[in-house]
Amino acid sequence: MLRTRSELDQAVFQLYAAVPLWRRECGSEPALRAQYRRLFDDVLGSASDDDFDYVVYQLGELAVSTGVFPTSPLDGMRHDA
Numbered sequence: 001m002l003r004t005r006s007e008l009d010q011a012v013f014q015l016y017a018a019v020p021l022w023r024r025e026c027g028s029e030p031a032l033r034a035q036y037r038r039l040f041d042d043v044l045g046s047a048s049d050d051d052f053d054y055v056v057y058q059l060g061e062l063a064v065s066t067g068v069f070p071t072s073p074l075d076g077m078r079h080d081a
Contacts, residue, residue: 003046053078
């Protein structure tokens, strides 16, 4: 089901806030990255075509700013790239 931009922002914020919890739960950086790839896929799958690039950018920023990934795992996914 497609989410509104507001719902997508909320989903991204929840992923950002959950980084410390997932870091403890996953136990290793590779497991944390795998978990976040699954979570990113879920959010991206619920973005409309109009919001897709926006969400790719937001998730990429989250990935790098939290240290989950050294670089955005979503580079090259944007439609306007």
